[in-house]
Amino acid sequence: MANLLMMNELTNAEIFQILEDAENYKRGFGWNPSEKLFVSNLFFEPSTRTRFSFEVAEKRLGLEVLNFTAEHSSVQKGETLYDTIRTLESIGADAVVIRHHEDYYFNELRDKVSIPIINAGDGCGHHPTQSLLDLLTIKQEFGSFQGLTISIHGDIRHSRVARSNAEVLSRLGAKILFSGPKEWQDPFNSYGEYVDVEEAIAVSDVVMLLRIQHERHEEKSSSNNYLQEYGLNLQREKLMKKDAIIMHPAPVNRDVEIDSQLIECERSRIFKQMENGVFARMAVLKRALQQIEQNQEGNTHVIYS
Amino acid sequence: MANLLMMNELTNAEIFQILEDAENYKRGFGWNPSEKLFVSNLFFEPSTRTRFSFEVAEKRLGLEVLNFTAEHSSVQKGETLYDTIRTLESIGADAVVIRHHEDYYFNELRDKVSIPIINAGDGCGHHPTQSLLDLLTIKQEFGSFQGLTISIHGDIRHSRVARSNAEVLSRLGAKILFSGPKEWQDPFNSYGEYVDVEEAIAVSDVVMLLRIQHERHEEKSSSNNYLQEYGLNLQREKLMKKDAIIMHPAPVNRDVEIDSQLIECERSRIFKQMENGVFARMAVLKRALQQIEQNQEGNTHVIYS
Amino acid sequence: MANLLMMNELTNAEIFQILEDAENYKRGFGWNPSEKLFVSNLFFEPSTRTRFSFEVAEKRLGLEVLNFTAEHSSVQKGETLYDTIRTLESIGADAVVIRHHEDYYFNELRDKVSIPIINAGDGCGHHPTQSLLDLLTIKQEFGSFQGLTISIHGDIRHSRVARSNAEVLSRLGAKILFSGPKEWQDPFNSYGEYVDVEEAIAVSDVVMLLRIQHERHEEKSSSNNYLQEYGLNLQREKLMKKDAIIMHPAPVNRDVEIDSQLIECERSRIFKQMENGVFARMAVLKRALQQIEQNQEGNTHVIYS
Numbered sequence: 001m002a003n004l005l006m007m008n009e010l011t012n013a014e015i016f017q018i019l020e021d022a023e024n025y026k027r028g029f030g031w032n033p034s035e036k037l038f039v040s041n042l043f044f045e046p047s048t049r050t051r052f053s054f055e056v057a058e059k060r061l062g063l064e065v066l067n068f069t070a071e072h073s074s075v076q077k078g079e080t081l082y083d084t085i086r087t088l089e090s091i092g093a094d095a096v097v098i099r100h101h102e103d104y105y106f107n108e109l110r111d112k113v114s115i116p117i118i119n120a121g122d123g124c125g126h127h128p129t130q131s132l133l134d135l136l137t138i139k140q141e142f143g144s145f146q147g148l149t150i151s152i153h154g155d156i157r158h159s160r161v162a163r164s165n166a167e168v169l170s171r172l173g174a175k176i177l178f179s180g181p182k183e184w185q186d187p188f189n190s191y192g193e194y195v196d197v198e199e200a201i202a203v204s205d206v207v208m209l210l211r212i213q214h215e216r217h218e219e220k221s222s223s224n225n226y227l228q229e230y231g232l233n234l235q236r237e238k239l240m241k242k243d244a245i246i247m248h249p250a251p252v253n254r255d256v257e258i259d260s261q262l263i264e265c266e267r268s269r270i271f272k273q274m275e276n277g278v279f280a281r282m283a284v285l286k287r288a289l290q291q292i293e294q295n296q297e298g299n300t301h302v303i304y305s
Numbered sequence: 306m307a308n309l310l311m312m313n314e315l316t317n318a319e320i321f322q323i324l325e326d327a328e329n330y331k332r333g334f335g336w337n338p339s340e341k342l343f344v345s346n347l348f349f350e351p352s353t354r355t356r357f358s359f360e361v362a363e364k365r366l367g368l369e370v371l372n373f374t375a376e377h378s379s380v381q382k383g384e385t386l387y388d389t390i391r392t393l394e395s396i397g398a399d400a401v402v403i404r405h406h407e408d409y410y411f412n413e414l415r416d417k418v419s420i421p422i423i424n425a426g427d428g429c430g431h432h433p434t435q436s437l438l439d440l441l442t443i444k445q446e447f448g449s450f451q452g453l454t455i456s457i458h459g460d461i462r463h464s465r466v467a468r469s470n471a472e473v474l475s476r477l478g479a480k481i482l483f484s485g486p487k488e489w490q491d492p493f494n495s496y497g498e499y500v501d502v503e504e505a506i507a508v509s510d511v512v513m514l515l516r517i518q519h520e521r522h523e524e525k526s527s528s529n530n531y532l533q534e535y536g537l538n539l540q541r542e543k544l545m546k547k548d549a550i551i552m553h554p555a556p557v558n559r560d561v562e563i564d565s566q567l568i569e570c571e572r573s574r575i576f577k578q579m580e581n582g583v584f585a586r587m588a589v590l591k592r593a594l595q596q597i598e599q600n601q602e603g604n605t606h607v608i609y610s
Numbered sequence: 611m612a613n614l615l616m617m618n619e620l621t622n623a624e625i626f627q628i629l630e631d632a633e634n635y636k637r638g639f640g641w642n643p644s645e646k647l648f649v650s651n652l653f654f655e656p657s658t659r660t661r662f663s664f665e666v667a668e669k670r671l672g673l674e675v676l677n678f679t680a681e682h683s684s685v686q687k688g689e690t691l692y693d694t695i696r697t698l699e700s701i702g703a704d705a706v707v708i709r710h711h712e713d714y715y716f717n718e719l720r721d722k723v724s725i726p727i728i729n730a731g732d733g734c735g736h737h738p739t740q741s742l743l744d745l746l747t748i749k750q751e752f753g754s755f756q757g758l759t760i761s762i763h764g765d766i767r768h769s770r771v772a773r774s775n776a777e778v779l780s781r782l783g784a785k786i787l788f789s790g791p792k793e794w795q796d797p798f799n800s801y802g803e804y805v806d807v808e809e810a811i812a813v814s815d816v817v818m819l820l821r822i823q824h825e826r827h828e829e830k831s832s833s834n835n836y837l838q839e840y841g842l843n844l845q846r847e848k849l850m851k852k853d854a855i856i857m858h859p860a861p862v863n864r865d866v867e868i869d870s871q872l873i874e875c876e877r878s879r880i881f882k883q884m885e886n887g888v889f890a891r892m893a894v895l896k897r898a899l900q901q902i903e904q905n906q907e908g909n910t911h912v913i914y915s
Contacts, residue, residue, distance in 0.1 A: 048684040049697055056702045059674045064364045074353040079556040087354055090579035092361045251689040274700035369669045381656040384861040392659055395884035397666045
């Protein structure tokens with residue numbers, strides 16, 4: 001079952017295969033299903049980038065899309081996530097893409113449903129397709145991960161992205177640095193050390209900013225002036241290495257994590273990351289569905305006796 | 306006009322035609338429109354199964370789908386249901402699928418709009434496509450309805466399904482039994498008699514459980530332990546005849562109408578019902594649209610002078 | 611960049627081209643894209659007609675549709691309209707259709723995003739596709755605009771339609787009259803003079819009623835009986851010229867702007883306007899996208915370096 005739940009379940013070889021497939025899709029090549037396949041997108045949290053990026057990826061692949069919204073569904077009548085997914089499976093979904101506010105929501109599903117689950121974000125936990133599109137963006141830029149220094153800035157503790165990226169980038173040979181307010185350090189994330197913001201910026205090939213997730217935590221940062229204390233302001237950008245790039249998963253809090261004037265500057269890959277997201281997700285969908293199509297013989301993909 | 310509003314408006318011959326068409330779609334055959342046709346789904350109540358089942362059916366048929374949600378529509382500005390449907394008709398909908406909280410909402414529409422209306426549930430009234438998928442499931446199992454004993458358990462009074470099914474199954478030759486709390490008996494439903502739960506289960510070929518619709522009625526069941534008093538628990542399942550099956554329209558209240566462990570047991574057809582729902586709805590859409598396509602000559606289906 | 615923001619930015623020649631293209635689409639001819647193009651519909655206000663009319667137009671043209679709703683998006687996390695549109699652009703939208711409650715919301719977007727923007731209504735400002743479908747309906751009826759008398763009735767001040775239509779119809783050679791309660795006169799709209807309702811109706815070729823937008827203004831009309839004082843009731847309809855027609859952008863407040871019995875009478879073009887809306891929007895989408903397709907070489911339409 002080609003689930004995609006957490007980056008740490010992918011081997012390096014699998015990651016490089018996905019990145020290669022993504023590059024091919026970007027160049028206009030790659031697998032398309034030969035028959036009508038259905039994917040259902042279940043977003044239990046608001047999203048623009050991830051949701052539409054998946055929808056575009058699905059439609060570019062020629063898949064049929066079922067957009068599920070919790071408030072118009074039987075979740076309103078108390079139906080569980082498991083029963084919802086089993087229902088979609090029975091109705092004909094060939095894969096599901098899920099964003100859910102609970103950490104590890106997928107643990108109650110894996111090994112129990114027979115269609116692949118693609119995790120589009122669980123609570124503060126994981127967001128593997130964001131990691132993949134980040135990897136794609138870095139690989140396009142530098143060709144390899146070996147020996148790169150990548151600093152991750154900001155709200156490490158609440159970030160789905162920080163955790164996945166730190167693990168996988170370390171594994172692929174990059175050196176990770178963290179920087180940000182003390183109260184947002186993550187004691188469980190041991191893939192890099194915490195350094196001063198300017199020190200981090202000066203030595204990095206990639207300055208990876210994180211979004212401050214106001215919607216996830218009560219405690220405000222101790223700082224009333226995050227940009228000047230911890231963010232990427234105009235002065236700090238000048239410290240960056242010649243070919244270093246800026247990344248941010250967006251949505252950006254303008255003039256908080258980054259000065260508004262830098263969002264579309266020459267170093268910024270913020271919108272390129274979004275563009276890459278479509279290709280990375282096409283590759284992930286291919287991985288999930290290609291196998292299903294091979295296993296399939298009849299017209300409907302699952303027959304309950 | 307091939308509306309589908311209430312099961313009692315279908316002749317036996319029409320029902321058998323729909324079931325045959327559904328079987329054909331299940332096997333991968335059947336009518337597909339030769340031109341672009343549009344269907345609009347209007348769900349004024351939350352739904353997972355029925356809504357997505359229709360959407361999958363529509364997309365398998367190659368129809369274009371317009372998903373209408375009341376809260377993003379001019380219903381917010383006070384537009385009536387009639388004006389909404391006439392609008393969709395003018396814009397190019399070739400058929401509409403409607404779920405609405407009002408009993409007989411369709412009476413103000415029939416004979417006034419010129420596109421077919423498919424009732425996906427009206428208040429506590431009717432739910433004909435649920436009946437059709439139930440019939441399909443029973444026919445697949447037993448080949449015929451003649452002589453079967455079918456017991457319907459639970460909230461008879463508030464159930465769209467109980468009413469339609471009792472009428473049509475009686476008509477097709479089955480014997481109906483009802484069972485459940487006294488306060489949920491339906492004085493207007495005279496298609497079967499009320500018997501004790503264990504008596505019903507022991508003699509039935511089909512044990513048809515109904516969902517307790519907490520969202521529809523204020524009065525709680527007098528019972529704090531519905532499963533033990535009226536539901537299908539593990540002990541009662543043992544009373545069932547050798548080849549008898551369990552049905553439930555879902556969503557299931559786990560451990561209320563049925564013990565959680567029985568939901569996916571060998572006797573259960575609960576997820577098979579959902580799977581059949583797609584094929585039954587494809588057949589209903591065929592019935593609604595095939596005729597339209599034949600009547601059509603020009604490019605737009607209705608011309609207002 | 612083939613934006614469509616306000617009618618006053620279109621030359622007469624452009625308007626006539628759109629009307630001709632719309633007529634062709636109505637007859638079943640016209641441009642279709644040769645590759646997969648994506649359009650995103652962003653409706654920040656409830657809408658039935660405009661939203662579905664665009665969706666049908668897009669699907670008739672074979673476009674891929676991305677339906678954006680603010681409450682499921684990162685707008686919930688404070689993302690700006692500009693960042694939202696740039697995101698959709700990066701993800702692959704080839705054009706956006708926007709309805710937004712703010713007057714001139716598009717001023718912060720134009721010249722900054724590189725995909726065409728089609729305005730589906732801004733605040734109390736403009737609604738160019740409504741004007742175009744109105745023009746199409748009038749042209750079908752009378753062949754030309756030159757010399758026609760067109761009276762616009764009702765809530766002139768809050769109407770997106772009144773402003774656009776008065777400007778463009780004057781420009782195309784029609785004479786405009788206004789009629790309605792004093793408190794809803796628009797001092798900035800100088801394209802016609804205010805006359806008594808019966809005088810207006812008696813001399814008009816087109817009686818164009820406006821919707822009372824209860825949802826937009828606090829002040830009630832001074833009248834408790836709008837229909838009798840200012841509306842088109844049965845008596846006033848009898849004053850109309852032999853071939854004069856009735857128009858209304860809908861949704862109609864039945865028995866307020868117009869007697870219920872007149873909504874589908876022989877003179878009424880209310881539902882025909884909706885039907886024409888699809889063809890007018892197809893023509894507008896063609897104008898926006900045809901050029902893009904010509905400019906495109908690679909597989910993705912915008913490459914950020």
